[in-house]
Amino acid sequence: xxxxxxxxxxxxxxxxxxxxxxAKGYTKEELLSNLPRHCKFSPSLIKQVKLIPEAIFRNSGTxxxxxxxxxxxxxxTEAYRAIQFTRTEINNRGVLFGVVMLKHRVVDRVLIYFxxxxxxxxICLYNEQTRETWIIDEKGAIRQYHQPLKKVVENVSKxxxxxxxxxxxxxxxxxxxxxxxxxxxxxxxxxxQYFKKMIPDQCFKLPGMKNGVERHFRNKKLNDFL
Amino acid sequence: MxxxxxxxxxxxxxxxxxxxxxxxxxxxxxxxxxxxxxKNWVGAAASAGICHSYTPDGRCMSLFKTLYTxxxxxxxxxxxSHTCKHKMSFTxxxxxxxxxxxxxxxxxxxxxxxxxxxxxADETTEEMLEAIRLLRFKYHFQGYVHFKCLPGVSxxxxxxxxxxxxxxxxNSEASSKDFLSEIAxxxxxxxxxxxxxxxxxxxxxxxxxxxxKVIKDYKEDxxxxxxxxxxxxxxxxxxKKFRWxxxxxxxxGQTTQFVVGAAEGxxxxxxxxxxxWGYRNIDLRRGYFSSxxxxxxxxxxxxxxxxxxxxxxxxxSDWLLRIYHFKLKDLKDILTDDGNLPKxxxxxxxxxxxxxxxxxxxxxxxSYKDLIRVPGIGPISAKRIINLQSKKFEFKRREDLKAxxxxxxxxxxxLLINGKNQxxxxxxxxxxxxxxxxxxxx
Numbered sequence: 001x002x003x004x005x006x007x008x009x010x011x012x013x014x015x016x017x018x019x020x021x022x023a024k025g026y027t028k029e030e031l032l033s034n035l036p037r038h039c040k041f042s043p044s045l046i047k048q049v050k051l052i053p054e055a056i057f058r059n060s061g062t063x064x065x066x067x068x069x070x071x072x073x074x075x076x077t078e079a080y081r082a083i084q085f086t087r088t089e090i091n092n093r094g095v096l097f098g099v100v101m102l103k104h105r106v107v108d109r110v111l112i113y114f115x116x117x118x119x120x121x122x123i124c125l126y127n128e129q130t131r132e133t134w135i136i137d138e139k140g141a142i143r144q145y146h147q148p149l150k151k152v153v154e155n156v157s158k159x160x161x162x163x164x165x166x167x168x169x170x171x172x173x174x175x176x177x178x179x180x181x182x183x184x185x186x187x188x189x190x191x192x193q194y195f196k197k198m199i200p201d202q203c204f205k206l207p208g209m210k211n212g213v214e215r216h217f218r219n220k221k222l223n224d225f226l
Numbered sequence: 227m228x229x230x231x232x233x234x235x236x237x238x239x240x241x242x243x244x245x246x247x248x249x250x251x252x253x254x255x256x257x258x259x260x261x262x263x264x265k266n267w268v269g270a271a272a273s274a275g276i277c278h279s280y281t282p283d284g285r286c287m288s289l290f291k292t293l294y295t296x297x298x299x300x301x302x303x304x305x306x307s308h309t310c311k312h313k314m315s316f317t318x319x320x321x322x323x324x325x326x327x328x329x330x331x332x333x334x335x336x337x338x339x340x341x342x343x344x345x346x347a348d349e350t351t352e353e354m355l356e357a358i359r360l361l362r363f364k365y366h367f368q369g370y371v372h373f374k375c376l377p378g379v380s381x382x383x384x385x386x387x388x389x390x391x392x393x394x395x396x397n398s399e400a401s402s403k404d405f406l407s408e409i410a411x412x413x414x415x416x417x418x419x420x421x422x423x424x425x426x427x428x429x430x431x432x433x434x435x436x437x438x439k440v441i442k443d444y445k446e447d448x449x450x451x452x453x454x455x456x457x458x459x460x461x462x463x464x465x466k467k468f469r470w471x472x473x474x475x476x477x478x479g480q481t482t483q484f485v486v487g488a489a490e491g492x493x494x495x496x497x498x499x500x501x502x503w504g505y506r507n508i509d510l511r512r513g514y515f516s517s518x519x520x521x522x523x524x525x526x527x528x529x530x531x532x533x534x535x536x537x538x539x540x541x542x543s544d545w546l547l548r549i550y551h552f553k554l555k556d557l558k559d560i561l562t563d564d565g566n567l568p569k570x571x572x573x574x575x576x577x578x579x580x581x582x583x584x585x586x587x588x589x590x591x592x593s594y595k596d597l598i599r600v601p602g603i604g605p606i607s608a609k610r611i612i613n614l615q616s617k618k619f620e621f622k623r624r625e626d627l628k629a630x631x632x633x634x635x636x637x638x639x640x641l642l643i644n645g646k647n648q649x650x651x652x653x654x655x656x657x658x659x660x661x662x663x664x665x666x667x668x
Contacts, residue, residue: 084278090330098332114332117270117369165266165326165365173327179231180328181279181287183238188519188531189283 025058026072037105038071079106083113090121092167093160097124097153111136122156124149228314230324236314237292240306245483245514246289246338246372246395269329269369271336271392278333289338289372290325292316294354298342300377302399302410304488307342309523315344318353322360326367336370336392337361347376351383358390372478375426377418384422385429393478393511396422401500405489409526423508426480430509433475464506465548479511486540487518487532493565494536495558498543502554505547512548515540539567546573549605550598573601574636581640586647589621602637624648 026034031049035041048064049057057065079102088098096118100110107127114123115136124135126149133145133152145152228236277286295315296307316324321339328334339358344350354373361367373391375384387394396419400406403415413419482504484497497515504510517532546552550573560575562568568575580599581587587596589611597608610630611621621627622644624634638648 084276086332088330088332096330118268120266120268168323168365169327169330171327173331173333175231176234176324177328177331177333179234180238180290180292181281183235184242184281184285184287184291186242186281186283186519189285189534191282191284 025069028054028057031057031068031072034072034075035068037075039103039105040071075104075106078102078104079109082106082110086110086125088114090118090166090169091153091157092162092170093157094118094121094163094166095124095153095157095160096121097126097149099126099128099149101128103129107134108136108142111142112140115140122160124152124156126152228312230320232312233314233316233320234292234324236310236312237294237296237316240296240310240342241291241293241338241340243306243516243519244291244338244340244374245516246291247286247514267366267368269367271368271370275370276335278335288335289370290328290334290336291338291340294321294339294341294357295344295350296342297344299345300343300410300412302413303525304409304485304518304521305524306521308525309521315353316357318357318360321357322365325361326365329367329369336372338372338374340374341376343376343378347378348380348383351376351379351387355383355386355390358387362390370478375422377413377422379422381425381429384425385433388426388429388433388476391476393481394426394476395481395483396426398482398500398504398513399485400489401484401492401496405492405496408489409485423480423482423504423510426476427508430476430480465551479509481511481514483514483516485518486515486537488526488529490529493561494540494543494567495561495565497540498547498554498557501544502547513544515544535569536566539569539572543567543572546576552576571601573599577601577640586640586642588642588645589627590615600637600640602633602635604631607631 032046035045056062057068082100082102086098086100088096090096096114107125111123111125111134120138122135122137124133126133133147133149135156136142277288279287281287296310297313297315298307325337339354341350341354358371371391372393373387375394375396398419400409406413406415501513504513515537517534517537519531520527520529543557556576559579560568560572577599587600594608594612597603597611598605607630624643628634
């Protein structure tokens, strides 16, 4: 961190957090490597970031710092929300697939999350926003296809063997989850405001939303994409 | 024969008052894999936990939380299973398959397995363990498992449960023998609960020491160092300084749960005293409080529900004990005559009492212990201030404090900033405003 190499005489002029080395926000390296993921990224923005000192971004005081930090926040939030709310299915050959709706280029982060959980499976995610299917294989290699999800899933499943313990869980789980979800409700504790706070706005706007929020996070069936 | 859906509906509803807030478990690669190094494993436990859905009351619902069976030999007066006419049980295979299906849908993060006591505690625990064994070794699930220890279970079963789970909890339900016998007369507080909690601690420490011996490249010196660390790594008051993270087994520790307001006459201080004992003696990771809600058909149906704000205040006080290192006797000083916590944030009451004598605090020369007592300053911002003090940085502006994470709205009345103490009219009113946001149950 910058704070370690700061002259003591200049301490008073500096942002205290940078001095201590526990400042909020992102390092310049993080900004430079992650900003291109944002959908509204432009090369001129990177030029600006290179010129401005890190402490200014960390303080979020200037309009440009606010803008950059907001962009970083939007990306990380979108990736995290996708990790939380993407609903997936697995077939008997160990191919896990689901649908995401990502504006920013963060699909690799979501793929890696699923890859860590299902390391021996191939993960296929269809991005509704860009109409592309992304896959990550057992070795962690990421590829992109301009094909519908069903086709990609069929293709990657072709040469894979049936796995007995995945074969075991080939039944519909939607109703099971709905029943479990309903069973946990405690009327005396209902707090709609808090509930709305926890569910991000963009998730309320997902396609096919009707009656209740949970319904909308569930993964679509393959037929829906044909 | 009830269907799976029926079982989930009934057994899920029967377990809804059980609390299991966290799904966090940080295992480290330093130690051998818990369940072998199979290439087929699935699942992972994230150190921060992930919430995949929220119930309409705003709670995160990320665990497959159902009872294993609602058949129970106990007659606890507050319990749901009293009224439930549909008695049913999962089979281990059903339980494991259903969970794996939900896990593959990315709707749950792990398992919370609890149960009524059907036949004997050992018989039921055997079946629950069989379900977890299937998950671990048939379906190769390496994710988060929270196992509920049944009252009176044998030690050999606890030992196995520990090796299969990330977290184990023994529900205390009440703060003492007398209060427990009032609400669950068949349960023996000392034998069924306290003894099991002590066993959990003993088994874990012994197992982890033995596990370290067999870890490759582990030198004897380190073994001794670990033992020393176990003894030294305690605060003056006996609390563990460091968390369980990275331990070979049971890295999310043991927890407990209290039913608040079910036993008549049980005060907040009784509950805090018991939880303080747990932190010092059984290395409790944390305690949960569940407000009592009367259920129709139970012997306590006519009793008044405990308020959610009471539960909230208990959590705030628990946080002060566990994270802020306040002493129990400090909290004792702010209790009302009936032994309960006053309405409002306990930290504000403590600060008013503490700073009444010594006046506002100058952050430029205050100690960590004093800083932590100021509302709006938490352990992280207090450490940052101390760090800056050592680098001879002077806090002269409100912005300086803001930048280190101090919530000035709360902290300003107790601080001297550039020699001045800033107060507003609001600071002279009672610290009860936030109380309005918590609904009281009629």
